[in-house]
Amino acid sequence: MKHWIGALMTGALFALAGCQDAGGSEDAASGDDDDRITINKDPYPSTYEAISFNPVLITNAIILDGEGGFIENGSVLMQGGDITAFGADIDIPDDDKLITIDAAGKWVTPGIIDNHSHLGVYPSPSVSAHNDGNEISAPVTAEVWSEHGIWPQDPGFTRALAGGVTSMQILPGSANLFGGRGVVLKNVPGRSVQDMKFPGAPYTLKMACGENPKRVYGYGGGRFPGGAPYSRMGNLAGYRTAWAEAVEYKRKLDDYLEDGGDPPARNLELETLVGVLEGDILVHMHCYRADEMVQILDLADEFGYEVTSFHHAVESYKIADRLAEAGVCSSMWADWWGFKMEAYDGVRENIPMVHDAGACAIVHSDSDIGIQRLNQEAAKALSDGRRAGLEISKADAWQWLSLNPAKSLGVDEQTGSIAPGKDGDVVIWSADPFSVYAQAEQVFVDGALVFDRNDPARQPVMDFELGQPGEGDAK
Amino acid sequence: MIRFIFLFSLALFTAAGSGLAQTYAITNAKAWTGTARGLIEGATIIIVDGRIAEVRTNDAALPSGATVIDAEGQWVTPGIISPFSRVGLVEVNAESSTNDIAAGSSSYSVALKAADSFNPRASTVPVTRLDGVTRLVVAPNAGDDIFAGRGLTANTSGAPGSIMDDDAFVYIRMGEGGAGIAGGSRSAAWARLRAALSDARSFPARYLAHNEGDALTRVDAQAFGAASRGDQMIMVEAHRASDILTLIAFSQRAPQLNIVLVGADEGWLVADELAAANIPVIVDPFQNLPASFEQLGATSENAARLIEAGVITAFSHLGDNTHQSGLVLQSAGNAVANGVSHDDALAAITIVPAVIFGMDGLGALEPDAIGDLVIWDGDPLEVMSAPTQVFIDGAPQSMESRQSRLRDRYLGMEPGDLPYAYKRDQE
Numbered sequence: 001m002k003h004w005i006g007a008l009m010t011g012a013l014f015a016l017a018g019c020q021d022a023g024g025s026e027d028a029a030s031g032d033d034d035d036r037i038t039i040n041k042d043p044y045p046s047t048y049e050a051i052s053f054n055p056v057l058i059t060n061a062i063i064l065d066g067e068g069g070f071i072e073n074g075s076v077l078m079q080g081g082d083i084t085a086f087g088a089d090i091d092i093p094d095d096d097k098l099i100t101i102d103a104a105g106k107w108v109t110p111g112i113i114d115n116h117s118h119l120g121v122y123p124s125p126s127v128s129a130h131n132d133g134n135e136i137s138a139p140v141t142a143e144v145w146s147e148h149g150i151w152p153q154d155p156g157f158t159r160a161l162a163g164g165v166t167s168m169q170i171l172p173g174s175a176n177l178f179g180g181r182g183v184v185l186k187n188v189p190g191r192s193v194q195d196m197k198f199p200g201a202p203y204t205l206k207m208a209c210g211e212n213p214k215r216v217y218g219y220g221g222g223r224f225p226g227g228a229p230y231s232r233m234g235n236l237a238g239y240r241t242a243w244a245e246a247v248e249y250k251r252k253l254d255d256y257l258e259d260g261g262d263p264p265a266r267n268l269e270l271e272t273l274v275g276v277l278e279g280d281i282l283v284h285m286h287c288y289r290a291d292e293m294v295q296i297l298d299l300a301d302e303f304g305y306e307v308t309s310f311h312h313a314v315e316s317y318k319i320a321d322r323l324a325e326a327g328v329c330s331s332m333w334a335d336w337w338g339f340k341m342e343a344y345d346g347v348r349e350n351i352p353m354v355h356d357a358g359a360c361a362i363v364h365s366d367s368d369i370g371i372q373r374l375n376q377e378a379a380k381a382l383s384d385g386r387r388a389g390l391e392i393s394k395a396d397a398w399q400w401l402s403l404n405p406a407k408s409l410g411v412d413e414q415t416g417s418i419a420p421g422k423d424g425d426v427v428i429w430s431a432d433p434f435s436v437y438a439q440a441e442q443v444f445v446d447g448a449l450v451f452d453r454n455d456p457a458r459q460p461v462m463d464f465e466l467g468q469p470g471e472g473d474a475k
Numbered sequence: 476m477i478r479f480i481f482l483f484s485l486a487l488f489t490a491a492g493s494g495l496a497q498t499y500a501i502t503n504a505k506a507w508t509g510t511a512r513g514l515i516e517g518a519t520i521i522i523v524d525g526r527i528a529e530v531r532t533n534d535a536a537l538p539s540g541a542t543v544i545d546a547e548g549q550w551v552t553p554g555i556i557s558p559f560s561r562v563g564l565v566e567v568n569a570e571s572s573t574n575d576i577a578a579g580s581s582s583y584s585v586a587l588k589a590a591d592s593f594n595p596r597a598s599t600v601p602v603t604r605l606d607g608v609t610r611l612v613v614a615p616n617a618g619d620d621i622f623a624g625r626g627l628t629a630n631t632s633g634a635p636g637s638i639m640d641d642d643a644f645v646y647i648r649m650g651e652g653g654a655g656i657a658g659g660s661r662s663a664a665w666a667r668l669r670a671a672l673s674d675a676r677s678f679p680a681r682y683l684a685h686n687e688g689d690a691l692t693r694v695d696a697q698a699f700g701a702a703s704r705g706d707q708m709i710m711v712e713a714h715r716a717s718d719i720l721t722l723i724a725f726s727q728r729a730p731q732l733n734i735v736l737v738g739a740d741e742g743w744l745v746a747d748e749l750a751a752a753n754i755p756v757i758v759d760p761f762q763n764l765p766a767s768f769e770q771l772g773a774t775s776e777n778a779a780r781l782i783e784a785g786v787i788t789a790f791s792h793l794g795d796n797t798h799q800s801g802l803v804l805q806s807a808g809n810a811v812a813n814g815v816s817h818d819d820a821l822a823a824i825t826i827v828p829a830v831i832f833g834m835d836g837l838g839a840l841e842p843d844a845i846g847d848l849v850i851w852d853g854d855p856l857e858v859m860s861a862p863t864q865v866f867i868d869g870a871p872q873s874m875e876s877r878q879s880r881l882r883d884r885y886l887g888m889e890p891g892d893l894p895y896a897y898k899r900d901q902e
Contacts, residue, residue: 124764124765124766125765125766125767125768125770125771126766126767127767127768155764155765156764159763159764211569215569317882317885318885321888335799335802336795336798336799337798337799337878338566338567338568338598338599338797338798339567339568339569339795339797339798340567340568340569340570341567341569341570344566344567345881346878347878347879347881347882347885348878348882349882349886353882353885353886368764368766369761369762369764369794372763373809376805376809376858379858379859380805380858380859382859383858383859383860383861384861387852387861388882388886389886389887434858434859435857435858435859436805436808436809436811436812436856436857436858437808437811437812437857438812439812464765465765465771468765468771468772469716469741469744469771469772470741470765470771470772470773470774473772473774473776474774474775474776474813475763475774475775
């Protein structure tokens with residue numbers, strides 16, 4: 001631990017910046033001294049702007065609303081970027097600009113939200129210069145932010161778009177105990193990552209259980225600073241040490257805001273952890289084994305924070321009742337297993353078993369290939385669950401792809417289902433999206449058509465692909 | 476199907492691989508034959524003594540003593556063949572003690588036989604079988620030599636003796652991966668391959684005077700002998716169009732070689748040349764990203780374009796080829812979504828790999844074929860479908876895996892006299 005503390009002393013030279021940020025003024029409001037220094041909590045703000053598009057009416061569609069609802073023949077209306085109406089029978093506005101799409105025989109769903117992606121931080125091509133997803137210089141790097149490693153030109157974003165993915169969380173990797181902050185993006189190409197940032201989405205924190213941290217550090221034979229953790233014991237000690245420091249740092253910040261005096265030196269790592277303790281930053285924790293997840297729930301209780309979702313969670317089926325009780329989501333694959341010891345007990349019914357226990361189930365990808373067909377992953381899990389006797393409807397299963405991940409990212413007020421007032425993040429599928437033959441035909445983000453399988457003008461080509469074999473090809 | 480499975484639940488372990496004379500009649504099948512007969516609705520498939528005796532649609536009496544299985548109108552296909560996998564070579568990839576895929580520290584190369592490592596009882600074998608795969612092509616991976624060693628073919632029964640050919644092909648890694656291993660460039664990889672070919676073809680004469688060849692040791696040169704004469708297949712991994720053209724040029728200078736190409740993400744760019752050279756390919760229809768500079772032209776229509784050009788094309792799931800080789804069916808379904816016909820996609824995972832690898836009697840439902848078949852609960856290429864029963868060599872196979880045992884242990888947990896974790900399931 002000493003190494004990273006040392007490294008952060010440099011950062012501490014930057015005492016609390018005197019930034020009078022309106023958006024981050026919550027802390028200052030509690031004190032009466034107007035000179036009190038506040039920290040800008042949003043120094044790299046979203047510059048995302050929805051693409052301007054005419055109002056759209058989709059008619060005659062088979063609709064899964066993402067909240068468990070199913071309409072056999074319905075319409076969805078999007079105006080001003082938002083869903084304004086949907087249902088079997090809606091009032092059609094009198095608007096010359098209204099674009100009507102007859103979706104007879106087609107299915108309409110909310111856009112897929114992948115809450116575990118490394119697009120941009122591990123982009124294509126995966127050359128050495130592009131390894132920006134794991135700051136493996138220390139086991140605790142809560143101070144790094146995935147958005148600072150994202151290459152917005154990753155062609156993978158466009159392939160995910162063609163798979164109906166409208167939002168995603170980009171996470172740091174799982175080498176570290178605390179890997180850093182994740183960020184939520186709208187899947188619309190931008191020149192900078194800020195152009196893609198989901199407006200108003202909270203920050204997240206990536207943490208990791210188990211084999212990865214102890215392999216990268218302890219097994220590294222001292223190649224990386226620290227040498228710890230070497231064991232799962234070291235993992236827990238590492239989390240606890242960091243949280244204890246965060247609790248102490250929060251106390252100093254609170255004292256300063258209450259009583260004034262010298263502000264505590266800025267500490268980017270602890271600011272992230274304090275954000276978790278204050279409930280502003282959501283914890284997403286890579287954890288495979290059931291017994292470890294149960295220990296992490298105790299860890300969170302010990303220091304007074306919440307785990308929002310366990311990721312990979314291949315053994316969630318063993319403790320689905322406890323996860324339901326704790327109100328923690330599991331972000332899972334349909335069928336990955338066996339690539340390491342903690343993945344050895346993976347079963348194909350994990351997702352439906354978690355769902356059946358009343359816990360929050362999410363289908364995630366962690367893959368630039370898997371993200372392109374998350375609907376198929378949900379379909380596999382659904383059918384395996386049904387064969388095991390778990391009766392789950394397709395309408396309910398779609399929650400695994402949209403509303404539940406939206407909840408896990410704190411954006412369920414804005415997106416994740418087809419509901420009036422929500423963002424116009426909608427996909428028209430050529431057929432039942434639980435079929436391998438279905439393809440996303442048209443994808444809308446904030447009411448704008450951002451992908452159209454039948455219109456090359458609505459199929460973005462990244463800078464990297466220009467002048468290369470296959471530029472603009474069917475992907 | 477429920478009734479059938481119940482009937483066989485006791486017989487499975489004795490029937491599998493026992494070679495006992497058994498007659499089965501699968502009735503009311505939607506049989507995809509993999510032959511000119513195409514798809515036959517209402518078919519009856521008769522299996523006698525491990526082989527398919529007949530695929531018919533008439534009402535003739537069933538053979539006496541036949542065990543009758545009503546397929547209830549569902550799909551029946553030949554057993555699926557995974558034309559490129561590493562099933563049975565590893566339990567847990569990250570645990571080197573369980574991982575026999577590659578041997579970077581070995582002083583041997585071509586002499587490495589994957590068959591020596593293959594474990595028919597590996598937990599991945601039944602998992603793959605439960606996806607409908609009855610036959611595996613298993614390749615080693617390259618360690619620190621472009622020559623990874625020799626691969627095998629096997630069935631997925633998990634029984635002793637499940638290896639069909641323990642010396643089926645030599646696997647060679649070219650392209651970016653091969654360049655890195657060979658010393659830093661594609662030129663180095665090709666120089667090594669050409670030198671090795673020369674060593675093998677002059678074995679043993681060259682080695683009478685010297686223990687070492689230009690590229691291969693005595694043992695490796697001997698192991699490369701059959702392939703160098705064209706008596707054994709050479710499987711080459713390459714992706715970039717220019718690498719494939721180099722391979723074609725190489726094969727034209729050594730026309731005796733029997734080459735199959737695996738990977739070929741840019742194969743569509745040189746599809747006509749591949750067809751003219753009669754080099755079959757094994758592709759992964761999922762690959763559509765410029766994941767490296769040798770895959771810039773990757774497209775999900777690669778498979779369709781290769782087939783359209785007349786290239787003999789098989790599909791594999793190259794992503795996780797150790798634990799999820801069965802995803803080859805999902806790969807094939809995605810190929811259909813991207814332009815391949817349903818027939819061609821099924822052929823690419825049955826009869827085509829059987830032809831490529833010379834697996835006589837496999838990949839088709841026809842008289843005298845080996846009794847590998849799968850009864851499905853829907854379209855085999857659909858992600859929501861699964862096998863209800865798998866036959867290998869004419870015998871119904873266990874539909875259990877370690878995964879299904881774990882599932883059953885935790886499914887519908889109810890508090891009992893003992894804690895949840897205190898269990899001993901009975902097989």
